[in-house]
Amino acid sequence: MKLYDYVLSPSCYKIRLLAALVGVELTLRPVDFHPGGEHRGPELLALNPAGAIPILEDDDVLLTESSAMLVYIASRAAPEWLGDGSAREGARIQQWLSFSHRLTATLGSARLHEMLLRPGDIRGLQSAGKQALRELEAALTEQRLSDVEFLVCDHPTIADIACFPYVALAPDGGISLEPYPSIRLWQRAIRALQHFIEMPGIHRLHELRPAPVRPEQGA
Amino acid sequence: MTRQPMIDEWYPVGLVSKLSTTGQDTMLMGQPVHVALGNGGEPLVTAQSRRFPVISRFGHVWTSLGEPKKDLFAIPEAYQPGRRFVDVGVVRVRCSPLRAVENFLDIAHFPFVHTDILGAEPHTEVQRYEVEIREREDEVWATKIHFYQPQAAKSAEGGITTEYMYRVPAPTCSILYKTCPPRPGEWDVITLFVQPLGEELCDVWPWMALFDDTTPMVDLIHFQQLIFLQDRSILENQMPRLLPLDPAMEIPTRADMTSVAYRRWLKRHNYTYGAQLVAQ
Amino acid sequence: MDLATLAWKIEGMFPNALCQWVPVALSVDVPAATVSPGWLPGLELALWRSAAGHIAASSNRCPHRGMRLSHGFVRGENLSCIYHGWSFGPDGGCVRIPAHPDMTPPATINSQNKAVLEAGGIVWVCDSNPKSPPPDFHGLVPVRSLTIEASLAALEAAARAVADGKGLLAATIDGVRIHMALAPLAGPQLLAHVLVAADSTCEDRIAASRAAEAFRRMAEAMSPESAAA
Numbered sequence A: 001m002k003l004y005d006y007v008l009s010p011s012c013y014k015i016r017l018l019a020a021l022v023g024v025e026l027t028l029r030p031v032d033f034h035p036g037g038e039h040r041g042p043e044l045l046a047l048n049p050a051g052a053i054p055i056l057e058d059d060d061v062l063l064t065e066s067s068a069m070l071v072y073i074a075s076r077a078a079p080e081w082l083g084d085g086s087a088r089e090g091a092r093i094q095q096w097l098s099f100s101h102r103l104t105a106t107l108g109s110a111r112l113h114e115m116l117l118r119p120g121d122i123r124g125l126q127s128a129g130k131q132a133l134r135e136l137e138a139a140l141t142e143q144r145l146s147d148v149e150f151l152v153c154d155h156p157t158i159a160d161i162a163c164f165p166y167v168a169l170a171p172d173g174g175i176s177l178e179p180y181p182s183i184r185l186w187q188r189a190i191r192a193l194q195h196f197i198e199m200p201g202i203h204r205l206h207e208l209r210p211a212p213v214r215p216e217q218g219a
Numbered sequence B: 001m002t003r004q005p006m007i008d009e010w011y012p013v014g015l016v017s018k019l020s021t022t023g024q025d026t027m028l029m030g031q032p033v034h035v036a037l038g039n040g041g042e043p044l045v046t047a048q049s050r051r052f053p054v055i056s057r058f059g060h061v062w063t064s065l066g067e068p069k070k071d072l073f074a075i076p077e078a079y080q081p082g083r084r085f086v087d088v089g090v091v092r093v094r095c096s097p098l099r100a101v102e103n104f105l106d107i108a109h110f111p112f113v114h115t116d117i118l119g120a121e122p123h124t125e126v127q128r129y130e131v132e133i134r135e136r137e138d139e140v141w142a143t144k145i146h147f148y149q150p151q152a153a154k155s156a157e158g159g160i161t162t163e164y165m166y167r168v169p170a171p172t173c174s175i176l177y178k179t180c181p182p183r184p185g186e187w188d189v190i191t192l193f194v195q196p197l198g199e200e201l202c203d204v205w206p207w208m209a210l211f212d213d214t215t216p217m218v219d220l221i222h223f224q225q226l227i228f229l230q231d232r233s234i235l236e237n238q239m240p241r242l243l244p245l246d247p248a249m250e251i252p253t254r255a256d257m258t259s260v261a262y263r264r265w266l267k268r269h270n271y272t273y274g275a276q277l278v279a280q
Numbered sequence C: 001m002d003l004a005t006l007a008w009k010i011e012g013m014f015p016n017a018l019c020q021w022v023p024v025a026l027s028v029d030v031p032a033a034t035v036s037p038g039w040l041p042g043l044e045l046a047l048w049r050s051a052a053g054h055i056a057a058s059s060n061r062c063p064h065r066g067m068r069l070s071h072g073f074v075r076g077e078n079l080s081c082i083y084h085g086w087s088f089g090p091d092g093g094c095v096r097i098p099a100h101p102d103m104t105p106p107a108t109i110n111s112q113n114k115a116v117l118e119a120g121g122i123v124w125v126c127d128s129n130p131k132s133p134p135p136d137f138h139g140l141v142p143v144r145s146l147t148i149e150a151s152l153a154a155l156e157a158a159a160r161a162v163a164d165g166k167g168l169l170a171a172t173i174d175g176v177r178i179h180m181a182l183a184p185l186a187g188p189q190l191l192a193h194v195l196v197a198a199d200s201t202c203e204d205r206i207a208a209s210r211a212a213e214a215f216r217r218m219a220e221a222m223s224p225e226s227a228a229a
């Protein structure tokens, strides 16, 4: 599978992250999103006229929506990430996939504004982003009250992966995560998954490895 | 805090390669300015009735709100044949421009912030190195810095002990020289040019002049953006936001000799835009 | 109500907040080997629990280069700063400076820990010598904490009730009765710890969480100063 990728894009990171977690190998094709604006150049517009990344190619399959890519990768390699097949879990996953696009439009746009100087109504984006975070916090709190660690069930699904990146990077857009204890613990649970990979702005959980005893001299 | 005497310095305000006739609005030390391409293809930096001095160098457009007493600093390596120049692009950071430079001068954070790339536990020790304020050039220099790096550059294969030198030729600019994996004996040049928008807000323009004939340009850009974006969340969470010049405010160790010299040099020149002189 | 009156009312509710226990978080929100941000009036905290379960409250500012310690990590019995990895023990003393692994850090380097204790499922912090134990919310158990961007007066108006001397506000909406233990945050903001009767079921607790959201919506709609936020 070939992913048109940008190292700072949370949407591309969703795909890299799920692929890493389920052991799918991706061929990365880096896109000069910033400062080059390559996603709006002829080659990429021919693949995605919307002028956005990620873009995923696999044989004759061409996908331009990250949620669809998550479904595709999970269906191929790790169906347990799609829930248990029940109407209830399937629909709840769809609920969060749709919700994740609100995160992109609010938290993601605020981040592009604050970090890469994109135009936008920053106050409006930040306040809509905060509203989305409050909804997520309420939902995750209810899950915790039922002893469930993840968004849909007691193991992670593509719903968690769809929502995690823009949430974790909300502070990049000047939107604080400090008021949300349940979001904090949910993020931690995701970051502690085996084979988790980071992106810039999300630091390593150094505590997962023991403190070095005493370094050997030199390298 | 006052803009004097930093107002007479040169600051980056845009990429030469991205100039357009419509131009871009930006800010310099609280002053809104417009950066555009003039009719004769020359860069223009203006504000209503004023027109500011301009230099195009090192991939960037430089200007000054005051009366620069000297030319923009030199980077002789930028004229060495065989180097590739990388316009990394702008990243805005909600921090003091001086904190952004100080972070760039620091190696002790590599294992924790740039984990498995520029550093990794247990290789956290910072060996003694040399720091001086070179009086003739009026620059801060740190030399003979050695640090173990798992992936020192995009072109590096496996861990190496890298040698670094740092140079601060202007209050918001720094240049680092580091071991160049494909060309032993030469230095890769990586710079951090910081545009102070305000005392607690800056646009950072990293730029590089590398010996690397094989890595695609986009990979070089992304490697540097990756590194800088790992620093950004640190810079936005240091308190106070202004760089404290009062030695009682923060506790340096021997690993921070470059930072100590930088702060001393800022204080000596009264370069205090973005700094805090006494604890608040 | 004008701002001065509101400020007075907050002060009245937290007389000498500096020598009082402030409810800063729920115990379950700071599990072992984690750190989270917290607040005393005018002071940011890093609340953390060691791997063995010991709770501590440090200043949120690393003495080295000012990084927020709440971004750090807890390894074993120490809190480490994410920037350069300086590590602090439960008493706040610096125990490790990774750049100088052979050096014993000077005893003067300290993360400025505050008095902290846990009672009734709540983490309480005090900036100086507490004169008395924190209030006992007998028969109540905590459900969740949430931030309300409204003044105390607005929340009281929304709840149609007044906070008692323990900083506890009881309110009922659609037949769901909740208690909120309140702590002031910067600006006209409150931290509310939602409590319910100890014998509540899981469904009761979820209902209480939703009730708190409803009170927050009402209070924020009434609070002109939070409209911009």
Ligand SMILES: N[C@H](CCC(=O)N[C@@H](CS)C(=O)NCC(=O)O)C(=O)O
Pocket: A008, A009, A010, A011, A012, A039, A051, A052, A053, A054, A064, A065, A066, A067, A104, A108
């Ligand atoms: N199609 C959406 C697009 C995601 C998205 O917003 N991607 C950003 C990069 S993170 C983008 O390409 N934006 C285009 C632009 O801002 O010009 C998805 O796959 O979720």
Ligand code: FES
Pocket: C062, C063, C064, C065, C066, C067, C081, C082, C083, C084, C085, C086
């Ligand atoms: S700022 Fe905390 S260790 Fe350096």
Ligand SMILES: [Fe+2]
Pocket: B103, B109, B113, B114, B227, B230, B231
């Ligand atoms: Fe860094």
